[in-house]
Amino acid sequence: MASRKSMKKETCPVARSVDVIGDRWSLMILRDVFDGIYRFGDIQRNLGVARNILSGRLSHLVEAGILETRPASDGTTYQEYVLTKKGESLFPVIVALQQWGERHLFDRGERHSWLIDKATGKPLLSMFPQTREGHALTPHDTVVKKPT
Template structure:
């Protein structure tokens, strides 16, 4: 079976991002990394993913500079996967997906997790794109401009 086409030569930032983190497992690995899950076995238990798939996604995330490996923090022979600065900059993406899911994927009153601000103890405010004055920016108020 031929390899699928990548978006490496395309000018679309969304397409290029989806190539790297657009599959289920990659995004869930990144989510777990934000939650402090660092070891292969812990990721596998958390996600319930096959070892070969987890190995493949971890390798791709490391190759993309989203995760890096380091010696285990407890001095054991294990290696840990930690977010790089590039990986940490995915935080708004994960929060946006989480908040969209909270609003649209659960029935009213259905239990789900909520992202909490450690300093206030309150749910993180809903993310909304804004204009330069801080006003909410609806999709119809934007357009894509191709740049060279």
């Protein structure tokens, strides 16, 4: 990856998160792994990304504890990249990005993929920030409390 200033010491959780997963290829790799694509070659073919870029992003995600490698589930000599618990906890982030894209980046009637609940066969409900009582929140209803 290109050298850039690390945000590991930032007090902002968004800055630290972006430092780990905030580039295009990392997010697309995570999308693919959530979709069940685990092998280097399969990820590369699906994304059309250069091998050196993919290798660097996968290494970064493994070092960050988001992905781990394991022997291929079919017994071949390949290895697979799978989500750790930390990586699985990014699911709401990926869903939120998908839902935002559905709302704002497609024309009415334009075809796109959908995330479907296996149990019901229906698309997921829209995610939104809410109070502890379940009431929807807007940016105007919140404030960031910065450390002193």
